[in-house]
Structure formats: structure tokens, C-alpha cells
Amino acid sequence: MSPTHEVTNQVPPLVDYDVAAEPGLLEALRREGAGWAETELHELGALAGGAEVREWSRLVNTHPPVLHTHDRYGHRIDEVEFHPHWHDLMTVGIAHGLHAAPWREQRTGAHVARAAKMYVWGQAEAGHLCPISMTYAAVPVLRTNPELAEAYEPLLSSTRYDYGLRVPETKRGLIAGMSMTEKQGGSDVRANTTSAQPTGDGSYRITGHKWFTSAPMSDVFLTLAQAPGGLSCFLLPRVLPDGSRNRFHLQRLKDKLGNRSNASAEVEYDGALGWLVGAEGKGVRTIIAMVNHTRLDCVLGTASGMRLGAVQAAHHAAHRSAFGTRLLEAPLMGNVLADLAIESEAAVTVAMRLAGAMERAAAGDEQEDAFRRLALAATKYWVCKRGPAHAAESLECLGGNGYVEESGMPRLYRESPLPSIWEGSGNVAALDALRAMAKQPDSVDAFFTEVDRAAGADARLDEAIARLRKELTDHEDIEYRARRLAESMAQVLQGSLLVRHGNSAVADAFCASRLNGDAGLAFGTLPSGVDIGAIIDRVRIDR
DSSP states (O other): OOOSOOOOSOOOOOOSSOTTOOHHHHHHHHHTTOGGGHHHHHHHHHHHTSHHHHHHHHHHHHSOOEEEEEOTTSOEEEEEEOOHHHHHHHHHHHHTTTTTHHHHHOOTTHHHHHHHHHHHHTTTOSTTHHHHHHHHHHHHHHTTSHHHHHHHHHHHTOSOOOOSSSOGGGSSOOOEEEEOOOTTTTTOGGGOOOEEEEOSSSEEEEEEEEEEEESTTOSEEEEEEEETTEEEEEEEESBOTTSOBOSEEEEEEOOOSSOTTSOEEEEEEEEEEEEEESOTTOHHHHHHHHHHHHHHHHHHHHHHHHHHHHHHHHHHHHHOEETTEEGGGSHHHHHHHHHHHHHHHHHHHHHHHHHHHHHHHHTTOHHHHHHHHHHHHHHHHHHHHHHHHHHHHHHHHTGGGGGSGGGSHHHHHHHTTHHHHTTSOHHHHHHHHHHHHHHOHHHHHHHHHHHGGGTTSOHHHHHHHHHHHHHHHOOTTTTTTHHHHHHHHHHHHHHHHHHHHSOHHHHHHHHHHHSOTTSOSSTTOOOTTSOHHHHHGGGOSOO
């Protein structure tokens, strides 16, 4: 009798590989001045691709956080219980400086190195990067209040992860959160109703309900509230200097589509104590520095997910056969895989260029700051908008196996819409690009200075740049066309970077498929003549 459960034609697990061994990433790392970080990046990449960390990732998403509002005696505690491996993931991320190394090291290329690490470690597990990202972004905001910065920055930049609600100054390291949106306003934070009343000793009593607060077990939070002088930014600790719990009450945890390993909560401030960061009435201007940094992390997070999806799809196709042919050798599947690889490489290339711009802008380069202002808004819109389609196509490459939770692809798919929503959804990001052009006309000049560096290298790119220039001169219905303009800017920027710095096969296929008005819209519609084999090799782990 023949066995009924003989296993054949199944794909081996994709584990124990170096996630950082990606040509496009490493080339960008060196190009943007952070080649010195390559050794540590490979160390982190080996961890991210290892079987142990992949199991941590599975478990923290299978067993999401649990809220405990009261202890057994009825005392209010407002604590969230995480799976133990959440803390393991946080420990690794913080030990490698993903949360604050650039603020501590002050080394040329430090922000670029940190961006590369976020991209690599994000392929291990995305949810825990939320508090890490917010901690990174909180430091420049705190610096607007030197007294608060002196007290908290050394602990926020510590490489020790020290979990638990205790007096911040007694801990070995801190993490920061952000609590801005309210149920009546969402992205329109100027509609916030949470109030902040001065006490007379320099602190404020904050009262109100925040609709969405991620990582509610962070040690300190930046929050917005209406002070006597208008909407203002405040630092609010979970535990007060005397050891008592601040009046920061967790109402419930959000039941989210994805990002399930990370707790997100509705929070009530019941006269909670906070300290002013920046001037009264300047809350949006103060906290915008945080948003700029977390927006870059949205692009990095999407690029990270794209890379993981493309690699998983190529790995599956390399080991699976159908209708007598290995999937990788089927022409149409090759077209799809190459298209996924192109999108992935374009995303990481532009993300790393923006990380370099953030670095140089922080050092005082006005041209780079102007470029960053416009390019980041447009790129955040477009790259993050492409994430869900890319994840869906990557999942489909695995067929029914990809639709099963054990493959990890459903989690990738559920995670993919988040970066497009976080820190300003699609419309907000596209309109912010228009706002940048209107308020800072030099940002337009800086953008075209950047893309014109590729002038003459590819006629299709030249034509796309010329079309974009023409589109920007037409101000009629410009708000209505904001998404299309942001998309065009992002694609022209990606094309120019790939033509100048990227793999020639990838650059050629990008220009043929993204900058050609006759190209297909779905993945897998690359025109004939592109070097599909060379492109797929960019996402092959088992070559």
C-alpha cells in the first residue's frame, strides 16, 4: 500500500539567511556615507533571517498584548502584558541603536546606518518598531526644551531596554510614545479638545480622551493639548517623580487589522501631569519634527515589507513546480517576480536617499533640507500606497499556500496598509507635497536639481521629467490632482536614482514600465525586452 501523506513539491522554509545581503541596500549604504556600518548590519541581518527570531515574530503576533486595567484588589494599574518574545525583539532593536543611535553617536552617516538597520530588522517583525520609531523621533522634539532634554535624552538614547513602569530617572533606558489624535479630528489635530491647565509650578494638568495611542506602555509620551495660549506640545510620563502613576488611563486596546504584536490604546487623561515642550500655541510646529522622522520610517517600513515579500515569492518559485515546469522558469511568473523586485529596489533606493537627505539637513545643508521637505511627502504617499498591492501580489505567487497563516504572508499583507495611514494618510501626504511647493518654492528647485542629475542618461526619464515640469505649471484643479502629482514626483525621483546608481537591468525595466504611459498597471506586465533573469537574481537568496 502506498503512503497517502508523502510530501513532495513543497518549498523549504526560508530561514537562516542574511537579510542584509542585498546589493541595492549595501550600495546605497556606502553611497550615502555609512559604509562603516556594514559589519553590524550583516550581524543584524543574520539575526533577522534566523529561525529563532522568525519564531519570536510568529509568537508575538499569535499572542497579542493583553490589557489589565486593575489589579486583583481593584487598584487601577493600566498595564499591558506582552508575550516574552516582544521584549526579546525590543532588546535586540535597542541594543543595535535603532531607537536613538544617531543622537548619541554624532557620527557622519549615523542616520543612514540607522535607516538601513530599521529596514533590515523590520523584515524580522514590524510591530515592535512602532515604539522604536517614536523614540527616535522624540529626541529632536525634546531638544526644544533644554531642561527636559538634559533629563531624558541620555536615557532615551541608552542601548538598554528596561521594561516596566517605574520612575523614569531610576531606569537604565526609556522608550517614548506619541499621543495626538482624537476621535473628533483624526489627522486634523487642530480640532483637538484635550485641555492643559497650568498649575503654577511649571507643570500642566491635562484632561481629555485620545483616540489612538500606540505603544501605551512607553515611559514618556509627547501629546498635544489646548493650553491657554493655544494648541501646545507636552511631555507626559507614565510614572511621576514621586513614584505614583500618572493619571493616564487605558480605556481599551484597539482590535486592529494588522500590527497586532504592538498594543494601541484609547487613553484618558484625567488631570494627568505634563510639562510644556516648545512654546504655548506652537504645538504643531513643535511636534512636526517628530512627524518628519516617523514619515521616513513609514517609507522604510514599506520598503522592508516589499523586500520580504519579493524574496519569499522568488524563493517559492525557485522550489515549486506546476504543470511540469519550475515556477521560476515560467515566463509569466518571471514577469511577475521581476516586477516585484523592481518595485522593491526602487523603494529601498529612494528611502536610503531620503535618509541621507535627513542626515545632511540636520547638519545644516539647506539644499538637502529643501529637497527633503518635498521629496519625503511625495515619496511617503507613493511608496506606502504601493505596499498593499505589492504584498497582495507577493502572497498570490505562493497560491493557496500564501493564503495560509503559517506562510507568514497574511501577516505581511495585513501590515502593508499601515504605513500609508500612519503619519498622514494618502490625501494628507499628497496635500503636504502641494503645501511644500507653495510655502517653500525652493523645494521645487531642489527637487528638480536632484532629478536633473540623471539628465541625458535615459530618454524615457527625460520625457517624464519634462512632463512633470509641465504638470506643475498648471495650477488649475491642482488640489484635485494632488495624488497624481505626488505619484509622478515619486516615480521620477525613483527613476533618476536607479538610472544614476542602480542595477542597469532594474533601471531599464523601471523606466520602461513606470515612466511609459502605455505600460500596464498590474504587477507582471513588464514589456518585452527587459532582462528578467538579471532582475530576479536581485531577490534570489538561493542562487
